[in-house]
Amino acid sequence: MNDQLVSMITQLVMEKMEKNTGNQAPEVVAPPAEQSLIKIYDTVDNRPTEITESQTTSQGPLIKLYQHGAPQSEPIAPATLEQPFNTAVPIKPFQFEAESLTESVQAAKKHTPARIGVGRAGTRPKTKTWLKFRLDHAAAVDAVYGEVSEELLQKLDVFQVTTKVTDKEEYITRPDLGRRLSEESKALIQQKCKQQPKVQIIISNGLSASAIEENVQDVYLALQQSLSNLNIDIGTTFYIDKGRVALMDEIGELLQAEVIVYLIGERPGLVSAESMSAYLCYKPRIGTVEAERMVISNIHKGGIPPLEAGAYLGTVVQKILHYQASGVELVAKEG
Incomplete structure (x- = not known):
């Protein structure tokens, strides 16, 4: 073959190969902007x-x-x-929602210790309310089943008698037995007490020993002082374990007292387990009706102050002796 022809063919092939290689090269694409x-x-x-x-x-x-x-x-x-x-984001401590009470409920809460406007958590009481309820209930149970200490009776210088009740369970289920003295107690009272006093003061734990422990000393001493200032004769005070209110009728008949003042622990509630009452009656006898009695109730630190109650009882006794009546009859005569 002609050398010149071979050289021309070779040159054409090389140009063709270079052209094909250039067409297959990857295109350089600029990267897009960052997103x-x-x-x-x-x-x-x-x-x-x-x-x-x-x-x-x-x-x-x-x-x-x-x-x-x-x-x-x-x-x-x-x-x-x-x-x-x-x-x-800063972390904030968890807080309970503020109570939104109406103005009328807020005003009522200022004038009563009752459980109003305490709120609920779903269908149940709030934890604080429930714990307070359990605490008050436990205090009420302790008041009923508790006993008055011997130290207090010694301070008051009173002796103790009992009713026909044998234990607390019987006292709760048989009120009638708490209205009668045991035979031994009758003999002891006749032996130690002054007969036919103007005023006979008696004390009993009743349904709250806590009420006697907290209040009776101040009430009794203030009452003694008030009656002494009014020149009213006082009999021999004594303490009755597990007594009921109507027991004053048997004692009145036993001692022939003109007025009996009966300081007794009241049934405890869920607001106060230390409330004491003072029952008064003119010449109580067996068969006396409730309308002939008078009562000064709610004597405790959250109600009528004990010292104030004792001083007031002296004026009530003076009024009973003056009108020779008590209860509804006293109100009628006084009016």
Whole structure:
């Protein structure tokens, strides 16, 4: 073959190969602009804080975080992937919702210790209310089943007698037995007590030994002082264990007293387990009706102060002796 022809063919083949190689080379494409993967929106001033990543994506932001209640005075620093997102919002301690009581309920709560406007948690009482209820109930049980201390009786310088009741359970279930003295007690009273006194004072735990422990000393001493100032004769005071109110009828008949003042612990409630009452009656005898009795009740630190109650009882006794009546009859005569 002609050398010149071979050279021309070779040159054409090389040019063809170079052209094909140039057509298959990858095109260099400029990377698109970086897009935000995460956008953090501050709802206070609505300024987004963006977190970018060097990797590219064709989609929009993957995560949007909204920070509610961020303080205006403290701008939020831009977050990074190495920093936890929840640290941007300050942690606040948990607080219970404030009680929203009407004005009438708030006014009533100021004038009564009763459980009103205490609220509920779902269908149940609130924990604080329930615990207070259990505490008051336990105090009421202790008041009923408790006993008056010997130290207090010695301070008052009184002797003790009993009724026909044998124990607390019988005292609660058999009120009739608490209205009668035992035979031994009758003999002891006749032996130690002054007969036919103007005023006979008797004390009993009744349904609340706590009431006697807390109040009787102040009431008794104030009553003694009041009657002494009024020149009213007082008989021999004694203490009755597990007595009922109507027991004053048998004692009145036994000692022939003109007026009996009976200091007794009242049935405890869930507001106070220390309430004491003073029952008064003019010449009580067996068969006396309740309308002939008088009572000064609610004697305790949250009701009538004991010292004030004792002084007031002296004036009531003076009125009973003056009109020779008590209860409804006294009201009628006085009116």
